[in-house]
Amino acid sequence: MSIKMRFLLSYIGVTVVSITLCLAAGFLILFTVTGDVGAIDHLFKKTYIQKPLTAKEESTFLDLKLLAKKDPNALLNINELQKMKQEDIGIVVRRSGKVFYTSDEQNRAKLERFLPKFEEININTRDTIRIDDTFYTYVKFDFYFEDGEQGSIFVLRKASSYAELTRELFPLLLLLLVILFVVIIGLLNYLVSRSIIKPITFLKHSADRIKSGDLNFKVTTASNDEVGQLYRAFEEMRIRLKESTELQIKYEENRKELLSNISHDLKTPITSIIGYVEGIRDGVANSPEKMDKYLSTISIKARDLDKLIDGLFLFSKLDLKRELFSFETVDLVQFIKEFSEEVQFDLQPQGIKLDVSIISQSIYVTADREKIKRVMMNVIQNSVKFLDKDEKKITIHLEERKDDAKISIKDNGQGIDPEAIPYVFDRFYRLEPSRNTETGGSGLGLAIAKQIILAHGGTIEADSLLGEETSVIFTLKKGEHRETHSAD
Numbered sequence: 313m314s315i316k317m318r319f320l321l322s323y324i325g326v327t328v329v330s331i332t333l334c335l336a337a338g339f340l341i342l343f344t345v346t347g348d349v350g351a352i353d354h355l356f357k358k359t360y361i362q363k364p365l366t367a368k369e370e371s372t373f374l375d376l377k378l379l380a381k382k383d384p385n386a387l388l389n390i391n392e393l394q395k396m397k398q399e400d401i402g403i404v405v406r407r408s409g410k411v412f413y414t415s416d417e418q419n420r421a422k423l424e425r426f427l428p429k430f431e432e433i434n435i436n437t438r439d440t441i442r443i444d445d446t447f448y449t450y451v452k453f454d455f456y457f458e459d460g461e462q463g464s465i466f467v468l469r470k471a472s473s474y475a476e477l478t479r480e481l482f483p484l485l486l487l488l489l490v491i492l493f494v495v496i497i498g499l500l501n502y503l504v505s506r507s508i509i510k511p512i513t514f515l516k517h518s519a520d521r522i523k524s525g526d527l528n529f530k531v532t533t534a535s536n537d538e539v540g541q542l543y544r545a546f547e548e549m550r551i552r553l554k555e556s557t558e559l560q561i562k563y564e565e566n567r568k569e570l571l572s573n574i575s576h577d578l579k580t581p582i583t584s585i586i587g588y589v590e591g592i593r594d595g596v597a598n599s600p601e602k603m604d605k606y607l608s609t610i611s612i613k614a615r616d617l618d619k620l621i622d623g624l625f626l627f628s629k630l631d632l633k634r635e636l637f638s639f640e641t642v643d644l645v646q647f648i649k650e651f652s653e654e655v656q657f658d659l660q661p662q663g664i665k666l667d668v669s670i671i672s673q674s675i676y677v678t679a680d681r682e683k684i685k686r687v688m689m690n691v692i693q694n695s696v697k698f699l700d701k702d703e704k705k706i707t708i709h710l711e712e713r714k715d716d717a718k719i720s721i722k723d724n725g726q727g728i729d730p731e732a733i734p735y736v737f738d739r740f741y742r743l744e745p746s747r748n749t750e751t752g753g754s755g756l757g758l759a760i761a762k763q764i765i766l767a768h769g770g771t772i773e774a775d776s777l778l779g780e781e782t783s784v785i786f787t788l789k790k791g792e793h794r795e796t797h798s799a800d
Contacts, residue, residue, distance in 0.1 A: 388412065402468035434454050451466070648710055666706050690760060707720075709721075719786055730778070
């Protein structure tokens with residue numbers, strides 16, 4: 313059964329039960345008070361006929377009635393009637409159909425016309441009359457004067473025209489109230505159901521769009537209730553699905569590009585090796601010098617191939633978080649000094665000057681020695697490829713900060729185009745579009761460096777001035793230094 317049908321049935325049920333309970337409660341109250349099972353049938357008639365007067369009016373009426381029974385002719389004494397007259401109480405004495413006395417002289421003629429006729433048995437003693445636009449509630453008593461003439465006494469009270477109209481239209485008003493009750497409950501039911509069914513319907517259509525692969529829409533709401541929370545959760549799910557889909561597409565594009573780059577970088581040395589091997593087999597290397605040259609070239613290409621495969625394998629393990637790290641507390645000042653002395657022997661033959669700038673005595677960080685050494689070596693090797701000045705220079709600068717240490721490796725090479733800086737740490741990215749390994753490397757060095765630094769919880773970035781210099785800056789978190797003492 314649908315939610316809409318459930319709301320409709322609940323609406324009908326609430327309406328029927330509410331009306332039934334109201335009627336039952338009214339019946340029980342009347343039955344408890346009157347003890348009469350037929351009280352419901354007579355309720356309206358009794359209420360309509362027995363219209364009570366005020367206490368003063370009832371007292372005045374009883375005095376007049378007693379006088380009519382004991383000494384009816386006394387009602388013909390105007391002075392006596394004046395004594396009984398009280399403020400705001402209307403008294404009328406009628407004799408033989410003519411008004412003998414009235415406290416409202418202005419309506420004497422109208423009273424003669426509208427007052428009820430004489431009734432010997434006094435059945436309809438209480439009722440309401442209308443004079444022009446005014447209603448009067450009255451109580452009367454019919455009697456005979458001593459001479460046998462018909463006489464009547466009336467006590468009148470001006471009644472609200474709206475109250476009388478309400479009494480006359482009571483059945484219709486009751487029906488209208490029931491209809492209004494049903495309409496209000498129906499309207500509330502519609503508003504409540506609409507506030508639930510409409511959002512659910514929209515979410516269903518949204519789910520259908522997601523199922524069909526359409527994620528380019530928004531689910532918005534200003535509501536803070538449960539439905540609004542559901543909307544926001546659905547929108548968050550849509551955003552995450554969209555991000556996941558876009559990331560998957562990006563990964564797929566990267567995978568294709570990676571396969572293309574790997575194929576190219578592997579094919580180049582393999583092709584060279586095959587070419588030189590075939591040259592040897594075909595007898596092209598027909599002298600010891602050529603043979604030595606061919607074999608030397610094959611060895612170099614094989615080592616380049618092995619180096620590329622090792623780099624690719626390391627990057628894959630880093631990317632998949634499967635590379636093991638041996639973290640320890642390292643004195644970064646001593647580490648850089650030892651590293652610079654080691655790498656200086658390789659740079660001097662190439663005419664490259666290495667400067668080290670350290671302003672602290674010791675800085676302790678938590679790091680993997682071999683991995684950080686790999687980072688610095690990759691950055692320096694990358695710098696060496698792009699040094700184009702007569703005086704080639706690389707500077708290592710170490711700076712201690714509050715929570716970490718900042719290492720900067722700067723060269724005075726040809727620089728990097730500002731548009732290319734965001735991509736220098738991407739795998740297989742090369743500034744040399746021809747992908748020449750002699751000038752551009754494998755494209756994995758900086759990518760591996762980034763993965764290692766991120767695994768250390770640090771940051772890495774590049775800064776460059778085209779044609780002047782390039783700096784690679786990375787940070788390492790500080791570690792606690794514990795001094796050890798040996799026993800004598």
